[in-house]
Amino acid sequence: MQTFLYEDIVPLFPELTVATAAIVLLMVGVFRGDRSTRSLVWAAILALAGALAILVQEPERSVIVLRGMFVADPFALFAKVLILVGSGFALVMSISYIEREAMDRFEYPILILFATLGMMMMVSANNLISLYVGLELQSLALYVVAALRRDSLRSTEAGLKYFVLGALSSGLLLYGCSLIYGFTGTTSFDALTDVFTERGTQPSLGLLIGLIFLIAGLAFKVSAVPFHMWTPDVYEGAPTPVTAFFAVAPKVAAMALFLRAIIAPFAELTGQWQQVIVLISIASMLLGAFAAIHQTNIKRLMAYSSIGHMGFALVGLAAGTPEGVRGVLIYLAIYVAMNVGTFACILCMRQKDGMVESIADLSGLSRNHPVRAAFFALFLFSLAGIPPLAGFFAKFYIFVAAVNAGLYALAIIGVLASVVGAYYYLRIVKIMYFDAPAEPFVRPIGGEMTVVLGVTGAFTLFYVFYPAPLVAAAQTAAYALFP
Amino acid sequence: MIIPEIAFYLFSVVAIASAFMVVAARNPVHSVLFLILTFFNAAGLFVLLGAEFLAMILVIVYVGAVAVLFLFVVMMLDINFVELRQGFLQYMPVGVAIGIVLLIELVFVLGTWVIVPEAKVFAEAPPPANVTNTHALGQILYTEYVYLFQAAGLVLLVAMVGAIVLTLRTREGVRRQSAFAQTHRRREDAIEIKKVLPGQGA
Numbered sequence A: 001m002q003t004f005l006y007e008d009i010v011p012l013f014p015e016l017t018v019a020t021a022a023i024v025l026l027m028v029g030v031f032r033g034d035r036s037t038r039s040l041v042w043a044a045i046l047a048l049a050g051a052l053a054i055l056v057q058e059p060e061r062s063v064i065v066l067r068g069m070f071v072a073d074p075f076a077l078f079a080k081v082l083i084l085v086g087s088g089f090a091l092v093m094s095i096s097y098i099e100r101e102a103m104d105r106f107e108y109p110i111l112i113l114f115a116t117l118g119m120m121m122m123v124s125a126n127n128l129i130s131l132y133v134g135l136e137l138q139s140l141a142l143y144v145v146a147a148l149r150r151d152s153l154r155s156t157e158a159g160l161k162y163f164v165l166g167a168l169s170s171g172l173l174l175y176g177c178s179l180i181y182g183f184t185g186t187t188s189f190d191a192l193t194d195v196f197t198e199r200g201t202q203p204s205l206g207l208l209i210g211l212i213f214l215i216a217g218l219a220f221k222v223s224a225v226p227f228h229m230w231t232p233d234v235y236e237g238a239p240t241p242v243t244a245f246f247a248v249a250p251k252v253a254a255m256a257l258f259l260r261a262i263i264a265p266f267a268e269l270t271g272q273w274q275q276v277i278v279l280i281s282i283a284s285m286l287l288g289a290f291a292a293i294h295q296t297n298i299k300r301l302m303a304y305s306s307i308g309h310m311g312f313a314l315v316g317l318a319a320g321t322p323e324g325v326r327g328v329l330i331y332l333a334i335y336v337a338m339n340v341g342t343f344a345c346i347l348c349m350r351q352k353d354g355m356v357e358s359i360a361d362l363s364g365l366s367r368n369h370p371v372r373a374a375f376f377a378l379f380l381f382s383l384a385g386i387p388p389l390a391g392f393f394a395k396f397y398i399f400v401a402a403v404n405a406g407l408y409a410l411a412i413i414g415v416l417a418s419v420v421g422a423y424y425y426l427r428i429v430k431i432m433y434f435d436a437p438a439e440p441f442v443r444p445i446g447g448e449m450t451v452v453l454g455v456t457g458a459f460t461l462f463y464v465f466y467p468a469p470l471v472a473a474a475q476t477a478a479y480a481l482f483p
Numbered sequence B: 001m002i003i004p005e006i007a008f009y010l011f012s013v014v015a016i017a018s019a020f021m022v023v024a025a026r027n028p029v030h031s032v033l034f035l036i037l038t039f040f041n042a043a044g045l046f047v048l049l050g051a052e053f054l055a056m057i058l059v060i061v062y063v064g065a066v067a068v069l070f071l072f073v074v075m076m077l078d079i080n081f082v083e084l085r086q087g088f089l090q091y092m093p094v095g096v097a098i099g100i101v102l103l104i105e106l107v108f109v110l111g112t113w114v115i116v117p118e119a120k121v122f123a124e125a126p127p128p129a130n131v132t133n134t135h136a137l138g139q140i141l142y143t144e145y146v147y148l149f150q151a152a153g154l155v156l157l158v159a160m161v162g163a164i165v166l167t168l169r170t171r172e173g174v175r176r177q178s179a180f181a182q183t184h185r186r187r188e189d190a191i192e193i194k195k196v197l198p199g200q201g202a
Helices: A006-057 A074-100 A107-123 A128-146 A153-184 A189-199 A205-221 A230-237 A240-262 A267-291 A298-319 A322-347 A370-384 A390-404 A408-434 A447-465 A468-480 B002-024 B028-048 B052-076 B088-111 B117-121 B133-141 B146-167 B179-183
Strands: A063-065 A070-072
Touching (some): A006 A070, A006 A074, A006 A107, A006 B146, A074 A240, A107 B146, A153 A205, A205 A267, A267 A298, A298 A408, A322 A468, A370 A390, A370 A447
Antiparallel strands (some): A063 A070
């Protein structure tokens, strides 16, 4: 009987940190009750920071451990750093909200930790089974946090909708996995790569159908058209800090999983899946641009915005080259920063009688709160992709990769969609700066919000001067996927 | 040689007959009991196939947990099954049509079943003859699949936490038993001695 070596466990230390912290905090919460929520949130942030510290200390290498189930490589490292940072920011932003809005259930930070753990397992999956288990750990925790305000009709509706549609997509994904297993005889990503390179013939029809189902399941998780229907309702119904979390970390994890599951194992089938990705990418970009125009609720608008952004990120996947993957990773990093900043601004939209989330409430923000309006405008300009802000470079890398891969039509449609998309971002800026002032918001926004706004704002504004470290890290990560 | 065959036909006939009765029985409690009989027969078929572990799991999980839970639900909830069944005849043609379509699809699928020859290389080797199912599963559960086993445990933990978060309500005014308070109650707290004067009553 073979035993496990210490070396097998070392790459799992970040995951083990998060898992242990979640279980310990669960016990603390059970014994101390909801009074301890605030300290538990800080402890969870500390655990995420600890996992991040362990993660970045590890030497840069590619190892596959635990009988081929788990892979630790620069790609996983890059995605995990983004996930941990995104989850940490989401928790920081929620501290004052959960106390104010009577959402201080001690399970909240623990469920976020479990969701983060699931995401880390997703991006390190090297097997269809570990892919699914990680995905399900993440999704289950997300369904629950979406419905965390169980006395609010919209929150429970969001949770139920997310759960039913999520279960459906998991079914599609599993069906695809079972077809792939049935037609190749393996679930391991490495073995899948070998099957195709050794054979070198046309793949069977059943395998292609399995691949399509797999893509459909993954497209649901990144909320790409036509699997996006849940997104606006869930974003609108879920409590705002939870929406902020949804918009950041799970998107990064699902997109990274998409890259890992499609690029290397099915490299020989690029011609087949490329058409599908191009189609859903175009549909997502166009729907994200056009459907957002008539929205009046800022959270709903951000949902359509995230659909559009995932469409842009999929352009890089469609290219299927190391350059494209590098573009997707840079895009995700910048997307995390912009979205955290935007949601920090949305979380500051609080009037005397509570949170507001209508775009009309932002009228004349520049006269009531000039600094806040400036930050909000900065993030919106960046989301629209106006140079010299970070959002422009995100799109730039993606479209360059698409053009170099010969996908001219895709790149042109992408640029056009981003022009349409700029309209609704700029409309909010116009409302903030040129409309008659509405009721002012409550003034002190809290120290942690100031820090979040400062950090993300600085990243968005000054990325242009110092892009090299991010590009280099994304480059290393991207090449890890191409053997 | 003949005994396994007799057992196979016995289990199969009873399984199909009781499965039919699940649908046909008028009393829902009888339906659930027939369902349990079906599970037992399916377990018998598994034993005949040499999958004794699956047979036991079927009995423990399906009969022991799922069917009994189902029985509780049927008995505790006052569901009018006659009313639920009213539209049955009306929808039957559609149901039959879908059934036929599925049957044809199955025939097509099974008729053109091809397994890539190269795939055999990657298929797991069958367990050696002298190792039982349970033993074989035990050997790989904590070695080959330890990562997935632990991860599945976490998924179940999250499911449990989620169920509690979404349903548990702490109600006011519920009298709970506190063993500590009970054992620390002293005689003076509970009993008061009153002097009752004769002729005046309490």
